[in-house]
Amino acid sequence: MKLLRRIATVLLVSLISVGGYAQKNFAKEADAKFANEQYFSAIDAYKKAETKAKPAEKARINFQLGECYRMLVDPTQAETFYRRAIKLKYDKVNPIVIFQLAEVIKEEGEYKEAAEQYEKFLKVKPGIKMAEDGLAACEKSQEWINNKTRHIIVAEVQLNTDKYDFSPVFADRKYNQLIFSSSREGSTGAEIDDRTGESFMDLWATTRDNNGKWSEPKPLSSSINTEDNEGAAAFNRKMNTMYFTRCPREKKHNIGCDIMVSQQQGSNWKSATSVGLKPEGGDTITVGHPCLSADDQVMIFASDMPGGFGGKDLWITKWDRKAKKWGPSSNLGETINTAGDEMFPHLKPDGSLYFSSTGHLGMGGLDMFKAEKTGENQWGNIQNLGYPLNSSEHDFGIIFDRGDTEKGFFTSSRINGKGHDDIYSFKVPQIQFTWTVEVKNKATFEPVPGATITLVGSDGTSVTRTTDETGKYKFDEENANRLIKKETNYTIEISKTDFLIGNGSVSTVGRTTGKNFYSAYEIQPATKDVVIDFPEVRYDLDKWALQVNETINSEDSLDYLYTTLTENPTIVIELQSHTDCRGSDSYNQKLSQKRAQSCVDYLITKGIPSDRMVPVGYGEKQPRGPKFECGEIDKLPTEEEQEAAHQKNRRTQFRVLSFDYKPAGGSE
Structure with missing residues (x-):
């Protein structure tokens, strides 16, 4: 990350600075080092200069020390020196110190306190968009934390050191080799980088085995790595051409980084060229962080070249096939670029652009964002990737494993890391669903073991399983295959000998979190001796036509039986009709037979074959029970109770005669 990171302090100072101090002779060395981005060396020089500085200069030096630590991604130390500068009244000379204090406090994740500092700054300098955005980001960051995404973040301990390890990129077609940037021991050259106080960055390679374990990283050859800084690489689709960033150095001069290219030569790489x-004439301009489109015809990169909107912007260039070189560069525009820094681009195969920014609303430092492809070489609809991919620290350099949107790698300086910048992997765990089905006997409420459950999915899948001794079966995972998948509708059919079929359904469509579904079903025993009730069918007095009026629709009641017959296409039933005991036996017998026939006739109109139903009128011969015999009913104290008891006897029921019905002319 240190290869290109230069926050837009100069822009802010030019916008809001109300004064400055001439460089003192004893601070010239420190200022020169800072201007040349030698932040580590500048710290020592500033501290020496401070011992002899007058109060006003001491205040400026403390601010510069804060700037050095901020650029070295040490927000805690930066906060200390910004506060010292404010105590020495530097904010009266240059209010930017309040803004930068707010920035590093936000980077430490202290959003409430950071918001207070942004508000203080805006009172002095109202209307500064970066401060307004910083204030809004404090509130938004808490929302992201409270509504975290499902990503699981894991530090790659096999790759990380206590140094800088960042910007991994896949370097082979099988997605098993990573090349990344590192300042670890073993880098080319023995000198220390004045910017970081550590070894210069090199590109290192590691390979993942079948168990997912990374090999010991090895530096690339001297045709790639030099005594300067190298990092932030990208590959073409054939993985035989590598583009990467190189930052040359020259004493007392700030030479900008450049994008280099090298072709593979056997197991090695040719010498890289610009x-x-x-x-x-743009030697001091920085270009770096290349990424390529899926067809290798477009390169997006970061640069501070003139014509941008802030510190580092994202730019685009197209491959000129005729000239066999990259064409003129153009800025991606203000939708993508801001007054802050936009860096570390990555293009997915679907054209989506991922990048990191300090200018868009974020949690602190660099945040990672996604921009949708909206046209040819155009992107918009920018979305912050949210927490925990982003943190209050710097998060950048995201890549995806095999183009998958669900897993990949990125770099972060978040707390509890092993080094300054560390490599992290991420993945979205599979949304998992299970469905436990419990089957009970509707008459006894006892478990029904050995019931067959057939599960059918809208994706065309179908499996059949059997309940255990407790009457349950759990559809879970079998042979690494999830039986209940996301975005699928499921139905089950429950069957067992001498029982009516039961049905149920669940759906995972639209669900963003997993769920363990649980459904209990009661299936109806249906042996010949079992008489089954269904919703009440009514008739007018002394009539056999189905009663249909504003208060009751007996056809709806029969629709229950219709559903039972369609769900159990092999059963033959006896449809029974009963009357109360008022009236003569012969009259009640005839009336009940006609009422049973009315029910059968209605079901025939619905498409049920007549030979599946036997209408039987029982008259008053079979009261619902001993308490409902006429003599017992007459003993009830009120007419209302007597009428209710008679109503219980006036009923329509059915029982199953057989389970082996075959349509006339049907196959055996």
Whole structure:
């Protein structure tokens, strides 16, 4: 990350600074080092200069020390020196110190306190968009934390050291080799980088075995790595051409980074040459962080070349097939670029652009964002990737494993890391569903073991399983295959000899979190001696036509039986009709037979074959029970109770005669 990171402090100072101090002779060395981005060396020089500085200069030096630590991604130390500068009244000379204090406090995740500092700054300098955005981000960050995404973040301990390890990129077609940037021991050259106080960055390679374990990283050859900084690489689709960032150094001069290119030669790489994106005379301009489109015809990169919107912007160049070189560069525009820094781009195969930014609303430092492809070489609809992919610290350099949106790698300086910048993997765990089905006997409420459950999914899958001794079966995972998948509708059919079929359904469509479904079903025993009730069918007095009026629709009641017959296509039933005991036996017998026939006739109109139903009128011969015999009913104290008892006897029921019905002319 240190290869290109230069926050837009100069822009802010030019916008809001109300004064400055001439460079003192004893601070010239420190200021020169800072201007040349030698932040580590500048710290020592500033501390020496402070011992002899007058109060006003001491205040400026403390601010500069804060800037050095901020650029070295040490927000705690930066906060200390910003507060010292404010105590020495530097905020009266240059209010930017309040803004930068707010920035590093936000980077430490202290959003409430950071918001207070942004508000203080805006009272002095109202209307500064970066401060307004910083204030809004404090509130938004808490929302992201409270509504975290499902990503699981894991530090790659086999790759990380106590140094800088960042910006991994896949380097083979099988997605098993990573090349990343690191300042670990063993880098080319023995000198210390004045910017970081550590070894210079090199590109290192590691390979993942079948168990997912990374090999010991090895530096690339001297045709790639030099005594300067190298990092932030990208590959073409054939994985035989590598583009990467190199930052040369020259004493007392700030030479900008450049994008280099090298072709594979056997197991090695040819000497790298400049891609040539810098304009003529632009030695101090920085270009880096290349990424390529899926067809290798577009490169997006970060640069501070003139014509941008802030610190580092994202730029685009197209491959000129005729000239066999990259063409003129153009800025991606203000939808993507801000007054802050936009860096570390990555293009997915679907054209989506991922990048990191300090200018868009984020949690602190660099946040990672996604921009949708909205046209040819155009992107918009920017979305912050949210927490925990982003943190209050710097998060950048996201890549995806095999183009998958669900897993990959990125870099972060978040707390509890092993080094300054560490490599992390991420994945979205599979949304998992299970469905436990419990089957009971509707008459006894006892478990029904050995019931057959057939599960059918809207994706065309179908499995059949059997309940255990407790009457249960759990559809879970079998042979690494989830039986209940996301975005699928499921139905079950429950069957067992001498029982009516039961049905049920669940759906995972639209669900963003997993669920353990649980459903209990009662299936109806249906042996010949079992008489089954269904919703009440009514008739007018002394009539056999189905009663249909504003208060009751007896056809709806029979629709229950219709559903039972369609769900159990092999049963033949006896449809029974009963009357109360008022009236003569012969009259009640005839009336009940006609009422049973009315029910059968209605079901025939619905498409049920007549030979599946036997209408039988029982008259008053079979009261519902001993308490419902006429003599017993007459003993009830009120007419209302007597009428209710008679109503219990006036009923329509059915029982199953057989389970082996075959349509006339049907196959055996």
